Amino acid sequence: MSEEIENIQFELTDELISQVERLIEARDNKALQKLLKDFHHADIAEILDELDLDEAIYIIKLLDSETTADILMELDEDNREKVLRNLSSKEIADEIGELDTDDAADIISELPEDRKREVISHIEDKEHQAEIEELLAYHEDTAGGLMAKELVKVYETWTVAGCLRRIRGQAKEVTRVHSIYVVDKKNKLVGRLSLKDLIVAKSDQKIAEISNSSVDSVNVHDDAEDVARIMQKYDLEAIPVVDDNQILLGRITIDDIVDVMKEEAEKDYQLAAGITADVEADDSIWELTKARLPWLLIGMFGGIGAASIINGFSDAMLKFPALLMFIPLIQATAGNVGVQSSAIVVQGLANDSIDGNVLSRLFKEFLLGLVNGLAIACIVLLISHFVFQTTYLESLTICVALISVIIMAALIGTFIPIFLDKRGIDAAVATGPFITTSNDVFGILMYFLIAKLILGF
């Protein structure tokens, strides 16, 4: 027995993929089944993601639907879409019959409208079908969109022994029993039990006696990100979902929340990098362009704005050419400071760790900008004077401009995300190129205005 135990160490090698490809080409179904039998469905999905569509579909059709349903769930979304397009509605319905209601609803919701109805009509288990239809009615970004109907439910009037007997039936359909939910006769959620409580209790005790009545729940219309935050904060592994009348509708488990968290983190990261849609390195050039070009255009208009400002000061430029050299420095510094400030605020907002007072936060950023600005200005002063031999007034201009621009960038980078958040807009959009572009333009304008003041052109 102990030989079968091993640390997880699946590695997707080129040899493995070509072995699978050779077996598919040779139509050697027996060898294929034998090879894939020992792999976890998540690993098989990784293999399929590397194969051609025809080959992937060949394997999906070869393996039994219990395995392939799980594989489908783990495939790249793009690949899953392609595979599903090549399966009949009946075949998809068979796969879906093997999945929990939440996964089943996720897959169906990815299908085109007309196929949705067809696939649903082919689901054989009528109860499963009705539950999936119920879930499809909720928005995907709500608790209802995340929850599964599979749960273990007992009535408060049952005894421990009767309860153990009856949940043996329910539990077989539930992959993981996190909690047993206690309901009254109207299906209102009134408490919670763990399997452990049940095992530790005496068999003639009533459920109402041993259940924990302070059970946390979320409303079916609550925002998915809020549910994620709650489960994380309170270290919950599952949470029941109720309607406005506290009727138990379903439960959300931590693995779904892990996915929500990951998507959220990736989205914020991409927004900060100026990528608007959810893209991956392997997407097509067209998809990548659609996601990337919008921010590049905004950056471009910023650049044109900066060009207009420089153009407006063209006489001064020719009188003080040294000033021009430092435009890139001013611009880069303004951009970097703005991104730093906004990232800290955006993260603080996401963690709810930023408390109300905007003015004190702006004052802190002002001080921070002053400290950083003084440090950088000192170094630039020395370099500009000794290396570029700027005049006394030119050096002064550059240093005053640097400090001012750093403070301005820190204030803008702090203020805009807080402002957006108060207006109910996701502050994450205000990072990256957005902050950089506005700071570029304001920074250069400020630079020339300070130069005008000091050098008097």
Place this chain on the structure above:
Amino acid sequence: MSEEIENIQFELTDELISQVERLIEARDNKALQKLLKDFHHADIAEILDELDLDEAIYIIKLLDSETTADILMELDEDNREKVLRNLSSKEIADEIGELDTDDAADIISELPEDRKREVISHIEDKEHQAEIEELLAYHEDTAGGLMAKELVKVYETWTVAGCLRRIRGQAKEVTRVHSIYVVDKKNKLVGRLSLKDLIVAKSDQKIAEISNSSVDSVNVHDDAEDVARIMQKYDLEAIPVVDDNQILLGRITIDDIVDVMKEEAEKDYQLAAGITADVEADDSIWELTKARLPWLLIGMFGGIGAASIINGFSDAMLKFPALLMFIPLIQATAGNVGVQSSAIVVQGLANDSIDGNVLSRLFKEFLLGLVNGLAIACIVLLISHFVFQTTYLESLTICVALISVIIMAALIGTFIPIFLDKRGIDAAVATGPFITTSNDVFGILMYFLIAKLILGF
């Protein structure tokens, strides 16, 4: 009973905080205990994070150590450190006695060296003490640093009935029973059971008959981020940790992994924004400066580099002043493209979704850069010609430079993270200011070289 059920809706209001402060000032312990009794420890921690240190310590000393131990775990790291500094070693040891071994070890490892030994020596439960000391020996970024010693373990030779009887004892000490681990007489991990399996089984069956021998495990020295990736990929809620001889040492649960994932995402986000240390909006100006100044200095040297380049072309500048206007545009575009490209690669590397071939990836980025570059160059061509009235050759220079710079930035943004990753360096450091700065300098150099070629100065 049903009145006690409510959706989670704790809100940290100013009124609540001042109410707590008033009660502390009045030394009204009864009212304080009554008020806080109904709050979850994570909520009390949020309240404490808002109070002055004296007030927070007052509450910690007031409440019983079962609650305060959990509160301590949820406090902001900085605040926890301050609170612990104001508790005696004996008091800390009492708190730690209430915590699971993994949390206990985390808290002790935050203490200064001399206090560590003192606190450990005060832990009353000698077994708990020994287990915590064992955990302290592992590096915090490894499976050993994440695992807890609390788990439910049964021998393969036991019967289901005997097993149920015996695990009643073990399970009381384990907050959540995810899996029951089956070991042989040498404590080697040989299988896994769920409580559900046990309840569903017949009472005279042997454990070896019903246990699942294909149990996943990780080695105690495995990297924490790898463990997170594995648990997420295979949707595991707990994983056993073994040593090199497959001896069962502990288990890691999904809530610890959620924390690892969150920290990792925040770190990557901050790196992309040019913040080097793990800071929060509420940290001191000195800490924030330490985290932010390094990248600003790198950006500054980039700006100085750009200044040298412009200085080197100063004659050309005076002959073609129109060129100067577009320096900010070239620089901003190079920066934005570089950040976009690197973010996609870094995310792909983190998800293991980027496969080997560097050349084909670079070729794709080349095409992508060409498409984006042509789109932007067309618009700039029109604007520069009609708005800024640049000459034919100047317009050509600007457009050719824009396209070239975009392609170059895309290639650099793609190549550097892949290169670092192959060298075993975390690719996330190569985003944000690093890419922006190098693209600034190379972009401006390329601009002038192309201008020289086309305009022939």
